[in-house]
Amino acid sequence: MSLFFIVSCSIFYLSLLFLIAYWVEKRNKKTTNKSWIYALSLAVYCTGWTYYGSVGRATTNGPEFLSIYLGPSIMCALFVPLLRKLLRICKTQRLNSIADLISTRYGKNYTLGVIVTLCCVIGIIPYIALQLKAISASFHIISNHHSAIPAVNWNNDTFIIAAILSLFIIIFGTRSVDASERHEGLVAAIAFESIIKLIAFLAVGIFATYYLFDGFSSVFNAAKEAGFDQFFTLNKGLGNNDWLAMILVSMLSIIFLPRQFQVSVVENTNEKNIYRAMWLFPLYLFLINLFVLPIAMSGKLLLSQSVIADTYVLSLPLNFNQPLLGMLVYIGGLSAASGMIIVETIALSTMLSNHLFLPFVFSLQKAKLNDEKSTVRKIIYSRRTSIILILLMACCYNKWIASSTSLVNIGLISMAAVAQFAPATIGGLYSKLITRQGAITGIVAGFLIWFYTIIIPNVVDAGYLSTDIMQYGPFNIFWLKPQSLFGMSTQGLLAHSFFWSIFFNLGLMILVSMCTSATRQEEYQAELFVNIYKYEGITGGPGMWKASAYLSDVSSLLTNFIGKTRADNLLSSYAQRHKIPLTNKEADPRIIDFSEKILTGVIGSASARFLISNIAKEEEISIDKVLSIVKESQQVLELNKELKKKSGELTKAKGELTEVNEQLMRLDVLKDEFLYTVTHELRTPLTSIRAMSEILCDNPEMEEEQRQYYLEGIVKEIERLTYLITQVLNLERYESGRQKLHYAAVDVSLLIKDVIGSLEPLIKGKAITVAFSQPSSMILIQCDEDMIRQVIYNLISNAIKFVPENTGTINIICRTDIDEMQVWVSDNGKGVPEELHELIFDKFFQAKNQTIQKPSGSGLGLAICKRIVEMHQGSIYVEQVLPQGAKFVFTLPNS
Amino acid sequence: MNISSKKRSAFLLLAALMLLLFNAPLLSICNKIAFCYGIPSLYIYLFTTWFCCILLLIVNATFRNYDNNKKP
Numbered sequence: 001m002s003l004f005f006i007v008s009c010s011i012f013y014l015s016l017l018f019l020i021a022y023w024v025e026k027r028n029k030k031t032t033n034k035s036w037i038y039a040l041s042l043a044v045y046c047t048g049w050t051y052y053g054s055v056g057r058a059t060t061n062g063p064e065f066l067s068i069y070l071g072p073s074i075m076c077a078l079f080v081p082l083l084r085k086l087l088r089i090c091k092t093q094r095l096n097s098i099a100d101l102i103s104t105r106y107g108k109n110y111t112l113g114v115i116v117t118l119c120c121v122i123g124i125i126p127y128i129a130l131q132l133k134a135i136s137a138s139f140h141i142i143s144n145h146h147s148a149i150p151a152v153n154w155n156n157d158t159f160i161i162a163a164i165l166s167l168f169i170i171i172f173g174t175r176s177v178d179a180s181e182r183h184e185g186l187v188a189a190i191a192f193e194s195i196i197k198l199i200a201f202l203a204v205g206i207f208a209t210y211y212l213f214d215g216f217s218s219v220f221n222a223a224k225e226a227g228f229d230q231f232f233t234l235n236k237g238l239g240n241n242d243w244l245a246m247i248l249v250s251m252l253s254i255i256f257l258p259r260q261f262q263v264s265v266v267e268n269t270n271e272k273n274i275y276r277a278m279w280l281f282p283l284y285l286f287l288i289n290l291f292v293l294p295i296a297m298s299g300k301l302l303l304s305q306s307v308i309a310d311t312y313v314l315s316l317p318l319n320f321n322q323p324l325l326g327m328l329v330y331i332g333g334l335s336a337a338s339g340m341i342i343v344e345t346i347a348l349s350t351m352l353s354n355h356l357f358l359p360f361v362f363s364l365q366k367a368k369l370n371d372e373k374s375t376v377r378k379i380i381y382s383r384r385t386s387i388i389l390i391l392l393m394a395c396c397y398n399k400w401i402a403s404s405t406s407l408v409n410i411g412l413i414s415m416a417a418v419a420q421f422a423p424a425t426i427g428g429l430y431s432k433l434i435t436r437q438g439a440i441t442g443i444v445a446g447f448l449i450w451f452y453t454i455i456i457p458n459v460v461d462a463g464y465l466s467t468d469i470m471q472y473g474p475f476n477i478f479w480l481k482p483q484s485l486f487g488m489s490t491q492g493l494l495a496h497s498f499f500w501s502i503f504f505n506l507g508l509m510i511l512v513s514m515c516t517s518a519t520r521q522e523e524y525q526a527e528l529f530v531n532i533y534k535y536e537g538i539t540g541g542p543g544m545w546k547a548s549a550y551l552s553d554v555s556s557l558l559t560n561f562i563g564k565t566r567a568d569n570l571l572s573s574y575a576q577r578h579k580i581p582l583t584n585k586e587a588d589p590r591i592i593d594f595s596e597k598i599l600t601g602v603i604g605s606a607s608a609r610f611l612i613s614n615i616a617k618e619e620e621i622s623i624d625k626v627l628s629i630v631k632e633s634q635q636v637l638e639l640n641k642e643l644k645k646k647s648g649e650l651t652k653a654k655g656e657l658t659e660v661n662e663q664l665m666r667l668d669v670l671k672d673e674f675l676y677t678v679t680h681e682l683r684t685p686l687t688s689i690r691a692m693s694e695i696l697c698d699n700p701e702m703e704e705e706q707r708q709y710y711l712e713g714i715v716k717e718i719e720r721l722t723y724l725i726t727q728v729l730n731l732e733r734y735e736s737g738r739q740k741l742h743y744a745a746v747d748v749s750l751l752i753k754d755v756i757g758s759l760e761p762l763i764k765g766k767a768i769t770v771a772f773s774q775p776s777s778m779i780l781i782q783c784d785e786d787m788i789r790q791v792i793y794n795l796i797s798n799a800i801k802f803v804p805e806n807t808g809t810i811n812i813i814c815r816t817d818i819d820e821m822q823v824w825v826s827d828n829g830k831g832v833p834e835e836l837h838e839l840i841f842d843k844f845f846q847a848k849n850q851t852i853q854k855p856s857g858s859g860l861g862l863a864i865c866k867r868i869v870e871m872h873q874g875s876i877y878v879e880q881v882l883p884q885g886a887k888f889v890f891t892l893p894n895s
Numbered sequence: 896m897n898i899s900s901k902k903r904s905a906f907l908l909l910a911a912l913m914l915l916l917f918n919a920p921l922l923s924i925c926n927k928i929a930f931c932y933g934i935p936s937l938y939i940y941l942f943t944t945w946f947c948c949i950l951l952l953i954v955n956a957t958f959r960n961y962d963n964n965k966k967p
Contacts, residue, residue: 066941070917073945077910077952081903217933224930232928232935238919247917279952286945293938 003143006330010139013331014164014338020192021172021185038273039280040191041263043198045072045254046288047127048134048337049411051197054289056310058296062230067243068412069289071250073282079274083255083264085429087274088532090265094601098261098421099351102443104605105428105529106436107522113355113606115440116421119447120258120351121390123417128344128394130410131337132158138333141314142326158398162391165341173346174383183346187267190343193335198288200332204313205291207325208298212316216294223297231297241499242492246412249498252422253415258347259340266347341391349386354604357382362607375560379603409494413454416498420446423506432526438513446505449485453497456482549616551587554595557615561602570598592616674843681724681859685717692717727860731843734867741784741871748779748788748821749814755792756812762800768808770796779816781892787868788892791876794861795825795888802829802886820874820894826887837878841866865890905955909948916944 050068057065075082086101095101099120103113136157172186213219223231234243254260268274299312307315314333317325361378423446424439459465460482473481483493485500518526528535558567571591572582580588592612599608692710696702702710733739749772756763756770763770781788799810813824832840843863869876869890876890915921925940 063937063941067917070913070941070945073948074910074913074917077906077913077948080906220930220935220938221933229928233926233937234922238923238926243922244918247914275956278956279949282945282949282952286942286949290942 006139006143006327009327009331010334013334014168017189017192017338018168018171021189023185024188025172025185034269035273035276036280037188037191038263038268038270039277040194040284041187041267042254042260042277042281043194043284043288044190044259044263044339044343045257045281046194046197046285046336047340047411048131048138048333049127050288051201051333051336052134052138052310052313053411054292055296055299055312056308058231058292059300059309059312060230062233062235063293064234064243064246065292066289067246068250069285071247072254073285074247075251075254076278076282079278082426082429083274084271085532086255086265087268087271089429089529092532092535093528093605094597095605096266096601097347097351097354097604098256098258098418098425099355100600100604101261102421102424102428102439103355104600105425105525106434106439107519107525108605108609109436110355110359110606110610112436112440112443113351113604115443117351117355119417119420119443120348121393122451123414124258124344124348125390125393125397126410127414128341128390129397131341132161132391132394133398134337135161135334137311138314138330141311142318142330158395162395165338166345166387166391169342169345169349169387170384173342173349173387174380182267182269184267184269186342186346187263190263190339193339194284197332197335197339198284200328200335201288201313202291203325204317204329205295207322208316209291209294212298212302212320213294219294219297219301222301226301228297228300231293236492240490240492241495245492245495245498249412249415249419249494252419256418256421256425257344257415258351258418259343262343262347341394345387345390348390349383352386352390353379353382354607357386358603359607359610362611376563379561409458412494413458416454416494416501417447417450419498420450420501420505423502423509427506427509428526429529432518432523432530433513434509434526435513435516435518436522437516438509438511441512442505442509445508446501449501449504450497453482453485453500454493457493549587549592549612550585551582551591552585553615554587554592557611558595558598561599571595677843677859678728682721685721685724688717689714689721724860727864731860731864731867734864734871739871741787743782744785745780746783746785746788748781748823749774751785751789752792752812752814752823755789755796759793759796759800762797766800766803766808767806768800768803768810770810770812772812773814775814775816779814779821781821781894783872783892784868788872791865791868791890792823792825794865795823795890798861799825799827799829799886799888803827804829816894818894820891822889822891824887824889826881826885828881828885831880831884831886832878834880840878841876902955909951909955913948916948917941 054065054068089095090101093104095104099113099116102116103109106112139157139161172183172189209216209219213222220232236242255264264274264277295312295316296309299307299309299316303312303315303319314326314329317323317329358379361382420443423442424434427434428439456465457470460467460470470482472478479486483489483496485496488496488500491499555567555571558571561567562570571594574580574594575582575588575591578590580590596608596612599611602608603611692714696707696710730739752772753774756772759770796810796812800808803810808828810825810827813822813826815822815824841862843860866876869892872892874890874892876888879887879889881887922937922940925936927936929936931939
């Protein structure tokens with residue numbers, strides 16, 4: 001393939017990354033679904049080492065490489081307890097690196113920041129160098145293949161690659177002076193790279209498995225027949241605990257590697273994004289590892305022995321004349337390596353400039369800090385210098401050291417280095433016991449042991465040290481042999497190193513912590529870290545310091561670091577949010593605290609602390625006081641919540657009361673109406689009785705016959721009065737619930753027949769027909785016989801009242817099904833208009849609505865029926881019958 | 896966003912389960928040269944278990960709702 005084509009492809013790809021980053025930063029930020037981008041950006045974990053090295057590792061160690069990806073998958077399950085807490089802390093305190101996190105937890109301590117930064121730089125630079133080497137090596141292979149053009153000098157192209165990448169990083173990584181601000185464009189570019197490397201790797205995997213062979217079983221069979229048993233089992237890994245150590249180390253590295261911390265914590269825009277990442281990221285790892293073994297086997301089976309296993313991914317397509325696939329693989333590898341370099345360099349440069357350079361610059365030029373432009377420039381330059389310095393160091397490492405050192409394990413070695421931060425960080429997140437001295441001792445001890453047990457053997461391998469130290473120990477002290485410290489010799493290299501480093505790290509950290517005590521600042525931070533969820537919603541957080549400073553000093557300090565407009569905007573909006581007057585000469589403590597946080601985002605917590613302490617006269621208050629302030633604001637918050645709840649309850653209760661009140665009023669009106677109607681109803685017969693009695697009284701010589709007529713009238717009216725009063729009393733008894741039901745098994749059809757028999761005189765008098773269709777079987781119902789008789793009586797007598805003479809017919813049907821028994825009483829009277837179907841069952845309905853002619857009856861019959869049926873848990877209603885008439889139905893439950 | 900302690904402990908247990916599934920005593924059962932449909936047993940075990948764990952993560956992170964009234 002021509003050199004020109006490869007170079008232009010590489011440049012085209014890198015420009016595409018520029019474009020994506022630029023486009024995302026420019027456009028409306030709300031449109032992207034950030035949880036996908038977030039999850040994909042975590043895949044920056046898969047570096048060139050994954051891309052090329054996994055196959056190489058699989059060739060010698062079989063499935064052992066999988067542990068490096070199983071560990072992160074396990075860690076994903078711990079995202080909710082661990083990463084979420086880290087996110088919350090880093091967001092509230094605006095922390096922007098792992099060094100910042102650890103130094104802040106232990107009282108914003110400079111020393112810790114420096115130590116963590118140095119450990120990171122020492123641990124990670126070889127890893128970056130490895131990536132540069134991967135890019136240049138892949139470039140070398142693809143350009144040299146079947147081509148006569150001589151390759152560019154190996155070391156020079158690392159420098160060129162480093163230069164191009166540093167340009168990209170400087171443009172997109174150091175745009176804003178605020179390091180805690182997110183680089184959305186850059187993260188999108190990283191997510192894009194993750195997709196490209198996955199596609200490329202899957203493509204070559206499918207090519208190796210399905211094009212060169214006939215699927216998985218065919219590759220495995222071929223390898224089995226060729227006797228490559230190392231592919232099928234874990235040779236030593238399980239026995240010497242290397243497998244377990246690799247899982248644990250990779251678990252920790254997914255949080256503590258600077259690039260992982262950068263993408264998962266600093267660049268996180270929303271806490272909820274971790275819910276997608278926690279399954280999408282393991283799925284990504286799953287997919288990218290699916291074809292590693294088949295590729296390794298194909299390479300081993302089909303390529304000549306001279307080809308290095310690390311390059312199988314690229315050599316396979318090239319050897320089988322697939323230059324385009326080769327190009328895709330090359331671009332994928334470029335993605336994997338460049339993504340890692342970009343993010344790692346940004347993370348490291350922030351640490352380096354915030355914890356090493358800037359404190360140095362500030363302490364030198366304390367007086368000259370008041371020039372806005374020069375300060376901002378200083379920070380940006382310091383960060384850019386760090387970027388260039390890191391890449392330069394990586395290049396130098398490649399040029400002078402890497403060529404002679406075995407690079408196979410560099411990735412794991414780096415991960416083991418950053419795992420040393422785990423005890424201090426996780427311990428600090430969940431326990432207030434760990435002190436600054438404990439953390440420092442632990443990290444330093446762990447890091448030294450790491451160096452001694454894992455770097456020294458590598459250095460010896462490279463020939464820089466005599467092998468005596470490996471065989472007999474330093475100064476012939478046998479129990480100090482780097483690979484079997486204190487005589488522990490059965491463990492693998494990594495397991496041995498990881499065990500001893502973490503053992504000393506954790507042990508010394510706890511031991512020293514128990515012998516020392518924390519400063520107030522530390523205690524305060526410990527409280528904020530451990531109980532972060534408790535302080536949710538407390539705005540700004542309580543200040544550790546009761547600082548007094550001039551507002552003008554604070555605002556000019558902020559102006560120096562973030563520019564005048566931004567500083568003014570931030571301060572005024574904060575003041576407005578928390579109702580702090582900005583007119584006072586003295587700054588409110590909350591303003592000082594807020595400014596410190598803003599500065600922390602720019603230059604790290606320790607420096608921010610230092611600068612604020614320069615302008616503010618501070619009075620250190622005891623942790624108890626701070627806690628009591630915290631508690632107070634917490635209580636106020638809780639009280640507020642409770643009050644809100646109470647007030648809600650009150651409003652609800654009030655609503656209920658109003659409703660009940662309205663109901664009572666309605667009932668009151670009803671009662672008045674009832675009384676009025678009852679008295680009215682009672683007065684009608686009374687008036688007749690009085691009139692007739694007066695007639696009798698005034699005419700003593702009335703004829704016997706006439707007197708008899710009036711007396712009969714009086715008796716009739718009195719009967720009506722009695723009947724009415726009985727009805728009212730009955731209804732009242734039913735409604736008040738005083739009436740007890742005497743349940744008994746009643747044959748309803750017998751009851752109906754009985755009632756019809758008692759109404760026979762009326763029926764005959766009007767010459768109407770009453771038909772009762774009896775059911776085939778006996779219907780027994782549990783009910784109060786007398787009351788149900790009354791219902792049936794009322795319904796039939798009502799029907800008799802309203803049917804026309806001679807032609808009137810009444811049909812009574814009784815039927816039953818599983819749930820209930822129904823009685824239909826239908827007639828061909830004038831019917832009930834639809835709008836009255838409900839009202840008809842009201843008390844005195846007909847009395848109220850009498851228009852032309854008052855029908856006989858009390859107007860209580862249907863109301864009583866309804867009440868009785870309801871007491872039996874049944875229902876009663878009326879329907880229109882066509883062409884004319886009404887049908888009354890009542891039901892009683894069967895059980 | 897508050898997460899119920901039930902959900903938190905579900906994830907903790909899942910992590911513990913995965914640590915067990917991917918380590919020595921269990922793993923050594925499949926760590927031998929044996930084939931199932933032409934594919935090595937260790938390979939099958941690791942990848943199927945891994946995939947099942949991812950499914951559990953999906954269910955736990957996306958669908959499972961421990962709060963009754965709150966969506967995760």
